[in-house]
Amino acid sequence: MSAQSADPQIEWGTPRARWVLLATVTGSGLAFMDASTVNVALPAMGRDLNAEISGLQWVLNAYTLTLAALIPLGGSLADRFGRRRLFQLGVIWFALASLLCGIAPTVEFLSAARGLQGIGGALLTPGSLAILQATFVRRDRARAIGAWSGLSGIATAMGPLVGGWLIDALSWRWIFFMNLPLAVIVVAVAARHVPETRDPEAPPRFDVAGAALVAAGLGCLSWSMISAGEHGFGVGEVSLLVAGVVALCVFVLVQAKIRFPMLPLSLFRNRQFTAANVVTLAVYAALSGMMFLVVLYLQQVAGYSALAAGAALLPVTGLMLVFSARAGHLAELIGPRLPMSLGPLVMAGGMLLFLRLDTNAAYLTTVLPAVVVFGVGLTLTVAPLTATVLAGVPERHSGIASAVNNALSRGAGLLAVAVLPLAAGMSGTSYRDPAVFADGFRTAIVICAVMVGAGGLLAAALIRNRLESGETACPESATDRHYYCAVDGPPIERGTQAESEPS
Template sequence: MAEAHPDLSKAQKRWILVATVLGSSLTFIDGSALGVALPAIQRDLGAGPAAAQWISNAYLLTLGALVLIGGAAGDRFGRRRVFLIGVVLFALSSIACGLAPTAQLLIAGRAAQGIGAALLTPGALALIGATFPQDERGAAFGAWAGAGALFGMVGPLVGGWLSDHADWRFIFWINLPLAVLTVVVALKAVPESRDESATGLDWPGAVLAIGGLGALIWGLTAAPDLGWTHPGVIGGLIGGVVLLAGFLWAEAKGPHPMMPLGLFRSSVFSGINLLTLLLYFALSGAMFFLPFELIRVHGWSATGAGSAMLPFAAVMGLFSGAAGRLADRFGAKLSLSVGPVLAGTGLILLALMPPDAGYVAGPLAGMTVMAVGMTLAVGPLTAAVMGAVREGHTGVASGVNNAVARIAGLLAVALLGVLLSAVFVSGLGSGVDAPDARAQLGAVMAGEGRVPDGAVAAFHRAFQWVMLACAVCAGLAGVIGLLTAPARIQEHGVQKAV
């Protein structure tokens, strides 16, 4: 963690915190609002199921692959500079997204947004670390996280309302005044800082990570349309595996690895990152597919679907502090085993929603239980990851865990999309060939014209299978937490009881 500036006044620190919150709000609002708007985007741009997945995955791909190198770039070239570059890039790519006439151009814009987010997100956290001394960082990070929870509550409602009453493109236009305000505040209030000992960046690792993940996800996403035996699908899957193997080789041999493999010698670090992968896989899958279920099967408006996300953001925002104190008192193992299991229980409740369920009998119970489980797990998860490594490696450890969470979302949308398509096609019966079935799936998800009742029922069954798969992953995460989470949290190389 960076040394704090010793000569900053309280007012200066507050303005620096404001700048980081404003910059991070670009990603908080955009990400949460877009999920509810995806059905409308798919309809307006004539996008099929695979394109709808890529609108989400293009962003997660570049963000997950580059977030580690983004943090290292800030240390070397200046944290304020890299943060501002990320903000400006995010704003410019938001303009491209707002103007995109086709799904393909929107996907390209979303990929550029991911690059901007990979620069500004670690940049915001690094600026907080460089501004506030050790005894003030907890409150500063808490304020930053609380603002994220607030924007998380507002985002789905904004996205839903704009989809229903205006134009989903305004989701991207909102970013522009926020970005301008961020740049003005940062230039006036934020001093530059860097790590004078920082060395080179892991560009080979970044290229291999993007190439490997991109090829693998492309193969998984294209397979339902082209077939698993299509040369392009086979090539994508094999090429992705080969490139990811090359990434691991580069991290083992490179002089400046962005993901030092030595960290994984710790069973706690490895176990908690596997827990993160499974838990965020479950969460991301649920959040991606739930709006389609509520809007296309239950007949809700996009605004109504956005309101279904409120319990999750409210519980996370209001009770994260209490969950942290609970883990301090009873230990991380309890929170990291019970929390994921509770999240899985909430996912089962979402799977059991009947198509005619109202708000209370529908998403309220499932989202609330899932939110309680995630709230119990998230804080102790971060603390356990950072406590599993030596002092001086906590920033890298936290960054790796953040990247794992992003990649989990990327994998969730692709793999669960395969499951959704397979169950949907099977539900239509043998009388419908695969291309027609995929066309009907696209029509259901986009809400295009009249679709057969059987297709809507098949989508509901497919959604149930997706939620159950998410629940299984969350339950497995709880088992891993029970087996690997520490009973003691290690800080700065010293074991302390909890």
């Protein structure tokens, strides 16, 4: 590996280590809290801005679109021009975009500002992990990344609670305004305490064309589906659909030909990596669609406040924080196939329990059982899925493999939010009519349950417990890197370049 920094690397437990963690956790926490809070704010935004359901879809999808398209490019830029520099730029960009969101006079303005937020998120999110990987001594990197994951999870869990309180007490606009003082703290701490690092062997060119094609493809597909939900499939909607498919096909062709692709297609020659990403598409499409609809239902039909709706799904995050590591360890012992097959099926069962919701949905007897069952399934799934993605590629590709999986999960969520209301017959202001929305909600939840259940069946058919014939278990030595073990991957670490040789 190329040199990462001229500065002495940081050891765990030192004051500087704590400052670096504060900067990276708070910076990435801005994006995580924002994502988990906006769902809760959608009904209030809709009422205040007189938005139709298509407008609310774009409030979510504009952010996801730019984030999914630009995350791999953001990581490459950070490697080339400096991880601290790009991280700080991302935080400043995100804060300014948050200000625009907070003052938005229309839902169209808000959606555009959310797209700008996604650009900031694409710059700061990969940079936060890359800073930890590059600045901590090797023996302390896993501990630093573990602390980042746990604290970021807490920030994600706090988002709906803090956001719900702000929405009920003040206004939905304050979920964006609160990002401004936090951004000032992050930029100041990073400037003083985070060393600059870069990769001197980073690729000299960036795949801007690839990022543009992904954004155009996903954008056209989303626009087509959201517009079709309002107006049906006319000439404009069909043209957008065709344009989106063509853009994504051209993207694949470009990736096969250029020297430094955003998405090295050689990664998909590994069947385990490909299978894990196929499961990712099914699981995260269903997850994003369900989260979008359940929070709306709790407020619009069941009469929950924004704070209560945000707190309703908190057990999911709690289960993930407490049991994800244990789920990963279980997958190490028995292989990833069973957890990745069973987990989505349990998630499907939890989703179907949401069909019991009605206008008098009591939390303890109706909402909580569905939330807990769904959370158990998600916990069984996520850690083995992530580890399988990373273990399916050599260590030098772990950074781009993680970025690809992240982008695919967000792209799946973007398309799910665009398609589900169309498939369930929701349009216009129907989400404000409890009876009409409840009917569409039930249809959409069944679709989500079928999608995530299909992910479990795909895992059972495609995921293997061994990556090479003759290997049946992980070696016992904790010092070995188990590259052939299907659930043990290297730390998330960007390689020196996104090489295109076969895995």
